Amino acid sequence: MNPANSESPRFFDSLGIASGSRVLDVGCGNGDLSRFVARLAGPSGEIIAIDSNQSALKAACAISKDPDAAPIDYRAVDLSRDLPELGRFDVIVGRRILMYLPDTSATLSRLVGLAKPGAVLAFQEHARRNVPFDHPALTLHRQLYDWTWDTVAAEGGDVTLGKNLDEKMRAHGLSIIQAYSEVVLIEPDQPSFLPTLMRVMLPRLVKRGVSTEGEVQVDTLAQRLEKEHQAFGGAIVWDQAFFVAGRVVG
Numbered sequence: 594m595n596p597a598n599s600e601s602p603r604f605f606d607s608l609g610i611a612s613g614s615r616v617l618d619v620g621c622g623n624g625d626l627s628r629f630v631a632r633l634a635g636p637s638g639e640i641i642a643i644d645s646n647q648s649a650l651k652a653a654c655a656i657s658k659d660p661d662a663a664p665i666d667y668r669a670v671d672l673s674r675d676l677p678e679l680g681r682f683d684v685i686v687g688r689r690i691l692m693y694l695p696d697t698s699a700t701l702s703r704l705v706g707l708a709k710p711g712a713v714l715a716f717q718e719h720a721r722r723n724v725p726f727d728h729p730a731l732t733l734h735r736q737l738y739d740w741t742w743d744t745v746a747a748e749g750g751d752v753t754l755g756k757n758l759d760e761k762m763r764a765h766g767l768s769i770i771q772a773y774s775e776v777v778l779i780e781p782d783q784p785s786f787l788p789t790l791m792r793v794m795l796p797r798l799v800k801r802g803v804s805t806e807g808e809v810q811v812d813t814l815a816q817r818l819e820k821e822h823q824a825f826g827g828a829i830v831w832d833q834a835f836f837v838a839g840r841v842v843g
């Protein structure tokens with residue numbers, strides 16, 4: 594599992610999503626967060642989960658329904674364009690989605706337009722920082738980190754979004770109710786999630802000319818990462834996550 598997701602439940606749970614809430618999950622991917630908020634909203638709630646990736650949506654739909662949770666309606670929607678009619682929401686959530694979009698402000702403005710008065714918008718986003726790899730022994734980890742963020746930048750994403758998100762949300766009239774940050778650790782006693790991440794990202798790295806299959810050598814990545822981690826010794830600070838929630842005033 595991506596260790597960046599381990600702190601998500603605490604944040605999204607703290608929003609006070611009430612039973613019966615109508616919730617929008619933007620950039621839902623395989624629906625992990627959608628299913629979490631569906632349990633909070635309960636059977637009388639309703640979740641609309643949107644993503645532009647058809648295969649992620651197919652995987653999400655294949656997961657069996659939970660009778661104790663709100664029904665989830667997965668829909669193919671491109672968040673960088675005008676949104677279809679989705680109704681109004683009590684809560685809008687997203688995890689690692691706004692940072693991939695070319696114009697966060699435009700998307701935030703569309704999302705605020707879908708929020709009921711008093712609704713909460715809450716996002717977990719990340720930002721590229723130089724902090725994690727101040728240790729010279731972590732050359733492979735550093736390389737993967739750089740390739741990943743170089744790809745997001747080449748795709749037109751906003752690699753600084755996490756640290757500016759509260760400001761951007763305020764600029765859209767939201768009253769900030771929570772804003773904090775946490776580092777994401779790769780623990781020494783757990784298998785690294787990086788080989789899986791790099792396998793998924795490899796076509797994007799190659800497409801953007803950031804790296805090649807030969808340079809990544811994905812099949813030997815797990816062993817090389819483990820060797821580097823063992824030599825390093827402790828928990829590796831991999832990334833920085835930002836958790837920001839704001840309320841629609843009025």
Ligand SMILES: C[S@@+](CC[C@H](N)C(=O)[O-])C[C@H]1O[C@@H](n2cnc3c(N)ncnc32)[C@H](O)[C@@H]1O
Nearest residue numbers: 620621622625644645646671672673688689693
């Ligand atoms: C890092 S994944 C996060 C998935 C999910 N939110 C989670 O945390 O498990 C980013 C997701 O954003 C989606 N995405 C990227 N650009 C998008 C766009 N323009 N419109 C809709 N979804 C988009 C991708 O398809 C992918 O599923």
